[in-house]
Amino acid sequence: MTTARRDTYTPETLLAVAVQIFIERGYDGTSMEHLSKAAGISKSSIYHHVAGKEELLRRAVSRAIDGLFGILEEPEAREGRAVERLEHVTRRMVGVLTTELPYVTLLLRVRGNTETERWAMDRRRDFDHRVADLLKAAIAEGDLRDDVEARLATRLLFGMINSLVEWFRPEARGADGAEIADAVVQLAFRGLRVED
Amino acid sequence: MTTARRDTYTPETLLAVAVQIFIERGYDGTSMEHLSKAAGISKSSIYHHVAGKEELLRRAVSRAIDGLFGILEEPEAREGRAVERLEHVTRRMVGVLTTELPYVTLLLRVRGNTETERWAMDRRRDFDHRVADLLKAAIAEGDLRDDVEARLATRLLFGMINSLVEWFRPEARGADGAEIADAVVQLAFRGLRVED
Known part of the structure; x- marks a missing residue:
């Protein structure tokens, strides 16, 4: 079991993680769940930064x-x-x-x-x-x-x-x-x- | 409902269909089910031609x-x-x-x-x-x-x-x-x- 890291992300650093996952899994194949796991923070923490995965793609x-x-x-x-x-x-x-x-x-x-x-x-x-x-x-x-x-x-x-x-x-x-x-x-x- | 086409495939023509699906879905994302649907023949008909999807990849x-x-x-x-x-x-x-x-x-x-x-x-x-x-x-x-x-x-x-x-x-x-x-x-x- 992994403990969720404390959310020390900025929109910028979260973006860097998301881009890696988008490249590995493809954008269509990436869920908020995948992003949450890769970032080690909860989905609601991600939603604190961005409206959803499409906003992350747009920023990237x-x-x-x-x-x-x-x-x-x-x-x-x-x-x-x-x-x-x-x-x-x-x-x-x-x-x-x-x-x-x-x-x-x-x-x-x-x-x-x-x-x-x-x-x-x-x-x-x-x-x-x-x-x-x-x-x-x-x-x-x-x-x-x-x-x-x-x-x-x-x-x-x-x-x-x-x-x-x-x-x-x-x-x-x-x-x-x-x-x-x-x-x-x-x-x-x-x-x-x-x-x- | 689609009616399965009669199996008029040769290993060669089946390969052409499989390659399209591998390109569209990625090899990992392609199942025998996908290949069967795309070719319009049953999975067992495909197995009549090849041992499995890896053989199709190898031939391609x-x-x-x-x-x-x-x-x-x-x-x-x-x-x-x-x-x-x-x-x-x-x-x-x-x-x-x-x-x-x-x-x-x-x-x-x-x-x-x-x-x-x-x-x-x-x-x-x-x-x-x-x-x-x-x-x-x-x-x-x-x-x-x-x-x-x-x-x-x-x-x-x-x-x-x-x-x-x-x-x-x-x-x-x-x-x-x-x-x-x-x-x-x-x-x-x-x-x-x-x-x-």
Whole structure:
């Protein structure tokens, strides 16, 4: 028998626990009971902090979404040639993914069964379009090749970046966020081949 | 009430149904009951074809694994400079992913709770290592840049290719397998930037 811990949670720390459980069990597969057990506090203590599990999901994915959209507001994402802005956004996306890993992981796994999930998918799609527009602008400015279709190039770029949630583990030895950002920019924009 | 269809399944067609359900519900979340309902035949009819759901999983992921390892046996993957062999493997991986989409999707989602899942993950890891070795050989031969660490480059390359299971829909209009293969090779090896 486990004794329920005294509730020393803040909405912030409770969120961190909830996100882990959502990732492990899937959002649909998580009950308030699971959250209560994982946090070691009663369900009524959780309800003291949030209205329910959907509020926890909304807060969690908001954190990822705010991080991503925040990139687009940075001066380096707003000024200069589109290709430079795109490289900045690429680099910073890797930054947000590595620092907000569980929140972005959850965002990428959301499937759209509830209003919050559908809202999150819409926001994610908006972000993808913003980046695709930047890529198109860089093609129009003659800095990116026009023989890879813009939408396909965006998908492959996101595929490369988003794969981080599958293999990046902050606690493990290996490349850190900055090294990964360099590698992604190098690979996506300059390619792996040694230039002739 | 649905009337059970007459069992006109072959192990092959039953597999196609099972793979869809495994993808939708997750392998752990799928019971023989779910499979029986989806196939419209009785559980005993399913047992006539296979020993159980783990055999269906093994057959399904084997199909993806055999497709991937088959690439490494092709002459273009065995002869010539490593960089050319790697480009061939990259292109053909896109081919296998697009033609065997549900089977590869399942392989990529397998998590390792049963012996079959652990076996599949081992085989997948073997394949990743074989490709990483090819990438290392291409660096050693001076054709690929050495400023992106080989293991990281392999992960990003796989991230890009494997993202197909998230967005490629064979029935939708849009790029086909050959166009995607071209785009992946272009992006990964030559980069998006127009060469100066």
